[in-house]
Amino acid sequence: MKKFPLLASAVTTSLLLAACSGGSADDGAGADGEAGLQTVDVGHVQLPIFAPLYVADAKGYFADEGIEINLETVKSGQDAVPLASSGQLDVVAAGFSAGMFSAIETGLDVTVVGSMGVSDGNTESSPTDLVVSSTLVDSGEVGSVADLEGRKVGAAGGPGGTGAYLLSLALEEEGLTINDVEIVNLGNPDMPTAIANGSIDAGLISAPFSTLAIEDGTGTSFGVPPEGTSGTGVLYGGEFASSDLAQPFFDALARAAKDLQGQDRYSEENLEIIGAATGQTADEVAAVPLYTWLPDLAPLPEQLAAMERVWMESGALEYAEPLPEENYVDATFASNVE
């Protein structure tokens, strides 16, 4: 009765696939698909935050550029990074993590070429919330973010995840650092319960779990990520980045991003597309606040550098000096979008 969780199989698989450094036989960029379309292998995490990808696919923007995408679901971006580096995947749409930086520092060939979901700072309906236990708030133990010092705060991905980064933004406003709290690695679905039974004192939670906790009184929102923060983006594998399809792919993506500006992102059509791609109904998608997207999906190097700094501080990154920006960010594709 041998058992491994799905994630561990993904680890094993990605290890095995990425083992040979000489590149793989199946080279996505340039393989011919149907009707003369060329296939691009895209690894993604199935979430509404990557809506431009699904919208571009559904509305045929990729096809217009002569591209057919092959979507490969991964459980976390980190699983896909080695695959992109070795050419098993061409593109990855996923959240950033300390693991990605470590991989790049080690020499894996991936580049950040674009951003995905960006926070709009809307405190009323935000896809992410810093939720604090109502019990602690009511008793007066925790009145502000500063009172979280020394307490347990849940963040998906632990000290090396985007949750930790967003948390640090809140902490730094009060003069604290990420190391002033005890980060507990929990999945978003588990955080409301953990707050309720006191296992953690607060959590950096994504919707709809954040809204659940707030609505049933378990937790109180202490703030949302400031406008313009982003923890997700688009990565190109090194080989794909230097191929002919690199720019056309990005053009299609950016075109879809333009359809998702402002309130347009809540259009019927868009909601249907996002729902279909993530296994939900349009209504279910609408029930959870969506992120925003830059019209050119330009990458955000300062954000990345900030993330790197926080992760170095929390100990998730072991190397001493921040990486030079040009090593891992390439904004040319975004700037070349018409």
Place this chain on the structure above:
Amino acid sequence: MSAPATPARPDAPATRAAAPAFSPELERAIDRDFRRERRLRARDVALAVMTPILLLAAWEAAARTGVLDARLFTPPSAIVGRGWEMVLDGSLWLHSVATIGRLAAGLLWGALFGVLFGLLMGVWRPLRAALGPTFTALYALPKIAILPLLLLIFGLTETPKVLSVAISVFFVVQINTLAGIVSIDARILEAARAYRATGWKLFRHVLLPGALPHIMTGLRVSAGMAVIVITAVEFVASNDGLGYLIWNSWQLFQPEKMFVGLIVVSLIGALVTGLVILLERALLPWKRTGGSKRKATKP
């Protein structure tokens, strides 16, 4: 009761009192056979030891020449180096102790209750009828699947982790223990009854020793399983332990640490299984085919 005077017993082995010496040629032949057997056994040991060494050497060579991507498949030399660092800074010790602690607790409780239930179900028919089918069904349920439920009930404490191991061990040991009791030869049970072994005496002198081989098998199987389960549990629900080390190292893209974790887990698994085997040898002296190289003479 006095022993009657008896003439020479017809079936007493004649070789007992004064064994005739073997002729020199026979002695030499025996010696040759014995040494040959020893040689073959030594060869077995050598093969067992050399295989992993050769594999490790091949791995090292492949990583250095670029056949294997050394960034992902850390060469053994780097693993050892990193492992030593982790020993020195204490982190390896911390993680290992956490895992071993959960493993030991889970094995202990699971085995205890497993043996208890198995024995009770073996001797008391109503209990066997009641629980047997249900336990068989639950046995097949992956314990990792109920982990979220356990976390819900017990929170983020050690309990869910130890429980996952304990539950997995319980079912395996219970099933094997019950099989052990059921497998006791009916003729032996009849002989026991004929000699008035009943109740507690029957249990202690017949049922328990009779079931013990199966119980030990159950322990040996569940030991390996327990390591797998605790590692998997630590992947998803822990902030320390070797499973956490393995998983988190991969998430942070530190393959060296991940391999250190993998290797230590395997070693622990081998150690635990080895301990169970030693226990088996100690408790079941009657199963071993005699320690000496010459067997008892048979008429």
Place this chain on the structure above:
Amino acid sequence: MTETTAPTDVGHAFETRGVSKVFVGRKNVHALSDVDLTFDAGSFTCIVGPSGCGKSTLLRILGGLETATAGTVTDNLPASNVPKSAFVFQEHGVFPWFDVLQNVAFGERMANVPRREREERARHWIAEVGLSGFEHAYPHQLSGGMRQRIAIARAFATGSPSLLMDEPLGALDAQTRTIMQELLVRLWEAERKTVVLVTHSIEEALLLGDRIIMMTARPGRVKEILDVPFPRPREVAIEGTPEFAAAKQSIWESLRDEVQASVRFA
């Protein structure tokens, strides 16, 4: 060959009246039917009959391992801490997890005989059956014949006033069997316990017993009882005598129909 009373009436060790046994199950098995028998104290009785005639069942009923469906069984054996009957089974029933000494002492141990006493007795009987030196060997290290000897020693060591043996030598090869038959006779002659022995072998019954009870095919009834005419002490050599052959022949005549009947049943 008619039913006769025992020459010396020292009292009946066992007595059965109208004993019947039916095994209830999906198909009812009528093992024994209306068996009336008496067994004198100190006698050696052999029971022969075709397979399935219920002789093993009868033995178990005598020893209390089975209960009769109808009829009564009484015994006149002295009560004590040890069981009234010590069994020896065909497939020895020796405990693999005990060494020879522990096995032989088992009956007494169950009767709470103190350790030193029971081990001393056990060693005596181990010597009697010729297993001296093997006290601490385990059964799996020994041959089938040796294991059976353990079972026999165990029965004697228990100290029960009666011995009930169900084909105790059936699993042995012919040569070992002959040796063991001599052993049994010798052991019994020393102590004169009441022995009831079930066997398939007519020669064995003639060699060992004072009396032979012949049973019919299922359902088992007593067909005939024969007093064995040979004097004691017995030796295997008597098997070569013409009297022996004649006795064997007449028993076989008596049993043949029963065996044929049982073969049709089987």
